[in-house]
Amino acid sequence: MKKSLHVQIAVIGGIALCLTGAGSGLKAQRAPASAVQVGSTELGGVVTSSKGPEAGVWVIAETTDLPTKFAKVVVTDDQGRYLIPELPKGSYDVWVRGYGLVDSQKVKTEIGRQLNLTAVPAPSAAAAAEYYPGVYWYSLLQIPPKSEFPGSGLNGNGIREIMKTQHYWIDTVKNSCQSCHALGSKGMRTLEKEWGATTSSLDAWTHRVQAGQARGNMALTLGQFGPKALSLFADWTDRIARGELPSEKPQRPQGVERNVVISMWEWSVAKAYLHDAISTDKRNPRVNANGPIYGSTEESTDMVPVLDPIKNAALQIKHPYRDPKTPSSLDLTHGHSPYWGDEPIWDGHTSIHNPIMDEKGRVWFTARIRPDANPAYCKAGSDHPSAKV
Structure with a gap:
């Protein structure tokens, strides 16, 4: 196993039963904005702008102090309050993003602190649209x-x-x-x-x-x-x-949508891409709880990215192929790229697509291990049962 740069993003969503709960209950309580209680592994505060408290906007906390870049995202409640739970120890850049806004200036902070943030309304419809999905x-x-x-x-x-x-x-x-x-x-x-x-x-x-x-x-x-x-x-x-903008505007998260907490990690390398990922047995999602997440990099590389979401660490495992004559992405014709120039950045042989995890937590990869042509024992004239079909 070999550690690598971590570029592709893995995302895990959770439900926060904290102050970012359904808006109706928070409206009924009408607790003052200063009532955010922050624990030793949390960040919390109030997001306001020139228009007052900003409800339904994202607060992002990101750090590079861990083995791989990590970020956690929550949504503000009706009073603009937020609480980011269970943050690993480290120094974080924190900022606000939301529909109708442009990104606020990043603020450097440590966990366990109250941090009020100032959101920045978008100066124009075009500026706001840059953040649309x-x-x-x-x-x-x-x-x-x-x-x-x-x-x-x-x-x-x-x-x-x-x-x-x-x-x-x-x-x-x-x-x-x-x-x-x-x-x-x-x-x-x-x-x-x-x-x-x-x-x-x-x-x-x-x-x-x-x-x-x-x-x-x-x-x-x-x-x-x-x-x-x-x-x-x-x-x-x-x-x-020429300035044409989407005719519809996205709505900010509402109600229970504000309960979602997103954790993100970077894994794999900048020149690879992911086709799929697996973290459990789809028939029993209790398998491999909090365990490693395995990615499939299709044509880009033979290196399988693996993420440990508890230790916030990423590594790679080289997927083998049996025949040294197995085709490679390097064999593909390629054209000039404005990002990578004339460099062929993909070098995969195994063409890994969909990984599957079984009931024992074992991972199975749909991978290529040899050239396309069938071996002699599978061709006409062979005694192999498959050749007689």
């Missing part, structure tokens, strides 16, 4: 109307004939684009400077989908759409660049 921006992406289906091909409306109805298109965007790329996130709804400086956003998107080692998969998906797709993605980023 990506799906709000994703909703601005136009899709062809039903009347354009089935597609009439490359010499017709630019939609491939295999797109029989509109729902084929929507399904492909959701399962082939959105499933890997958070389409409404900042990195997707804006164009990188390197590509945005090209003659048009259509050219920029043409470069974007050829970047990195997934260019083959992206080309396959775009081939299913037809050229109409790139023009719609270009139109999407153009409209956002």
Whole structure:
């Protein structure tokens, strides 16, 4: 086992039966804001802005004093009060984030203290929208109307004939684009400077989908759409660049939504990504309580990230493969990336997808261990039962 940098984020949510409880009970008590009681492993206080107490906003406490970066997030109650429970010992940066706000200045503090915080109202609708969930921006992406289906091909409306109805298109965007790329996130709804400086956003998107080692998969998906797709993605980023904002605004957490406590850790490495994670037997969620969490890194690396949520530590385990000729992500063609240049950052062989934990807490990985071709004992002419099927 080898310790590593910790970049991917693991998240665990809990329910806090503390002052961040359902708003109705707190309204009835109407305890003064100064009544927040803080224990030795907690942080608490009141969040206010120029508009008064800020209800339903997040208070984030983050530290790098532990073996891996750690953060815990809670929500304020109707009076702007918050309490962050069970914090590991360390020095924390604490700040406020919420809809209608911009991030407040980070305040350095130790645990066991009362800490009142000042929230910062967003100066404009555009500034506020920068904190919206990506799906709000994703909703601005136009899709062809039903009347354009089935597609009439490359010499017709630019939609491939295999797109029989509109729902084929929507399904492909959701399962082939959105499933890997958070389409409404900042990195997707804006164009990188390197590509945005090209003659048009259509050219920029043409470069974007050829970047990195997934260019083959992206080309396959775009081939299913037809050229109409790139023009719609270009139109999407153009409209956002001109200042178009989502038509709907997200609501702040209400009622029992404010009871949720989120713990986050960084694990794995900056050049890897996670396809999945497992922490228990899905048939019996009592298995492996408070035990390690195991990730699967798909094509990016053979190093399995493991997180200990109690010790706040992360490490990696190298997943073996049987045949040295097992294909590697390094074999994939790759294009220039504005983030990594010409470096092929993925080097995985095992293509680990879905890990499973059994009733004994053992972890099973769906991994590749050899080249694609079946061995001789599985081919025609072999006495192996599988070869006779």
